[in-house]
Amino acid sequence: MARKSSETSPVRRGRPPAYDVQTALKRATESFWKTGYSGTSLDKVAAATGMSPPSLYAVFGNKHALYLEALARYWDISLAATREALTGDHPLDEALMLAYDAALSVYFSGKGHARGCFVVGTAVTETAEDAAIRKSVATGLRAIDADFEARFRLAQDKGELKRDADPATLAILAAATMHTIAIRARAGTSRAELRELARKAVDVICG
Amino acid sequence: MARKSSETSPVRRGRPPAYDVQTALKRATESFWKTGYSGTSLDKVAAATGMSPPSLYAVFGNKHALYLEALARYWDISLAATREALTGDHPLDEALMLAYDAALSVYFSGKGHARGCFVVGTAVTETAEDAAIRKSVATGLRAIDADFEARFRLAQDKGELKRDADPATLAILAAATMHTIAIRARAGTSRAELRELARKAVDVICG
DNA sequence: AGATATTTGTATGGATCGTTATAAAAATCA
DNA sequence: TGATTTTTATAACGATCCATACAAATATCT
Numbered sequence: 001m002a003r004k005s006s007e008t009s010p011v012r013r014g015r016p017p018a019y020d021v022q023t024a025l026k027r028a029t030e031s032f033w034k035t036g037y038s039g040t041s042l043d044k045v046a047a048a049t050g051m052s053p054p055s056l057y058a059v060f061g062n063k064h065a066l067y068l069e070a071l072a073r074y075w076d077i078s079l080a081a082t083r084e085a086l087t088g089d090h091p092l093d094e095a096l097m098l099a100y101d102a103a104l105s106v107y108f109s110g111k112g113h114a115r116g117c118f119v120v121g122t123a124v125t126e127t128a129e130d131a132a133i134r135k136s137v138a139t140g141l142r143a144i145d146a147d148f149e150a151r152f153r154l155a156q157d158k159g160e161l162k163r164d165a166d167p168a169t170l171a172i173l174a175a176a177t178m179h180t181i182a183i184r185a186r187a188g189t190s191r192a193e194l195r196e197l198a199r200k201a202v203d204v205i206c207g
Numbered sequence: 208m209a210r211k212s213s214e215t216s217p218v219r220r221g222r223p224p225a226y227d228v229q230t231a232l233k234r235a236t237e238s239f240w241k242t243g244y245s246g247t248s249l250d251k252v253a254a255a256t257g258m259s260p261p262s263l264y265a266v267f268g269n270k271h272a273l274y275l276e277a278l279a280r281y282w283d284i285s286l287a288a289t290r291e292a293l294t295g296d297h298p299l300d301e302a303l304m305l306a307y308d309a310a311l312s313v314y315f316s317g318k319g320h321a322r323g324c325f326v327v328g329t330a331v332t333e334t335a336e337d338a339a340i341r342k343s344v345a346t347g348l349r350a351i352d353a354d355f356e357a358r359f360r361l362a363q364d365k366g367e368l369k370r371d372a373d374p375a376t377l378a379i380l381a382a383a384t385m386h387t388i389a390i391r392a393r394a395g396t397s398r399a400e401l402r403e404l405a406r407k408a409v410d411v412i413c414g
Numbered sequence: 415a416g417a418t419a420t421t422t423g424t425a426t427g428g429a430t431c432g433t434t435a436t437a438a439a440a441a442t443c444a
Numbered sequence: 445t446g447a448t449t450t451t452t453a454t455a456a457c458g459a460t461c462c463a464t465a466c467a468a469a470t471a472t473c474t
Binding site for chain 1: 418420421423
């Protein structure tokens with residue numbers, strides 16, 4: 001569900017906003033990505049976005065709603081990237097590696113230390129006590145599982161995979177590989193080592 | 208490295224401490240487990256432990272040192288549990304399931320909502336900006352990997368595993384399965400479903 | 415131009431943050 | 445008993461937290 005922006009009246013009335021909402025959301029995401037939801041103050045977000053606190057509240061509601069929107073945006077982007085890698089016309093093992101490469105380029109996209117996955121690195125912590133964040137995470141995880149499973153099912157139909165393999169189980173292992181990469185990236189493992197890890201995991205998963 | 212406790216002089220001089228350090232550390236761990244490091248104030252920890260803030264500082268130093276000690280204690284306990292499961296005299300698949308069952312009973316040990324893994328649920332968030340926590344997490348992850356790998360190597364020697372299997376790669380997949388369980392438990396997946404997930408993953412991993 | 419509408423920056427409110435000063439309380443020592 | 449040692453509870457410190465009141469700024473409308 002996208003934020004309303006240009007579908008409002010073509011000519012707006014008062015003083016024009018000084019900052020673009022989407023880039024502000026991106027900057028806010030980067031702030032939360034570093035130090036988590038609880039560990040990131042709204043002042044930090046304001047500094048990162050260049051917006052004043054009142055503007056942030058006018059646009060996003062409050063800190064919690066802002067984080068939820070950042071989380072939804074991250075899911076949108078990363079689910080699309082995973083799906084694109086898996087639905088392209090590549091052999092099974094290549095498709096899986098494309099998905100992991102896409103994830104790695106996100107996990108190592110920051111300036112300083114590797115940030116890992118935004119969900120695993122910041123949202124999972126909040127899921128224990130925050131129902132809204134928990135729901136977003138649970139839904140996203142199911143979507144990833146489904147995308148992997150669909151690809152394995154297709155592979156089985158095309159004869160890329162043994163008949164007795166269980167696509168649902170292989171999907172769990174493929175997702176688990178993604179998750180362990182997300183954790184390890186944030187914990188300091190190098191990108192090269194993680195890519196090798198993915199390569200070996202793919203070899204086992206594809207049989 | 209254990210905290211000094213009873214190896215001091217048998218007869219101590221001043222007013223005796225009212226609370227046991229180990230149980231206080233356990234209570235503090237449970238506080239952080241719910242809402243994470245940044246999301247848990249020292250007042251909350253004080254309320255959970257029954258200790259006053261000055262007592263907490265006298266015993267543990269500060270909030271950061273207290274969390275690090277809680278993290279070290281958690282690693283000690285969970286690594287010991289995993290190692291016990293894997294080094295017992297069981298067939299490979301049974302040993303792996305014992306390890307996952309041990310983890311599950313920890314992840315679902317709380318009163319309210321499932322807490323998942325303390326490391327994945329609270330420490331990973333901090334690893335991006337906190338070098339000390341990152342080091343603890345990295346070391347612990349390597350230890351888990353090594354324990355799994357040793358068990359797979361043993362299985363290969365005993366003929367439980369195919370000759371061409373790579374113990375290091377299987378260890379990564381076994382650890383990845385543990386990690387995805389840790390994430391999903393905190394995100395709301397039921398214990399029964401996670402056990403089934405583990406069962407299927409073990410079947411694939413063991414070939 | 416004047417009225418209206420919307421965003422902006424500043425400044426701050428009340429609560430909570432991590433941490434510590436202080437003195438009373440409770441033990442052993444002489 | 446009185447001095448010494450250690451822990452305790454209370455209270456508060458300055459800093460920071462999330463959130464908002466307010467008025468100046470900047471646009472379109474009549």
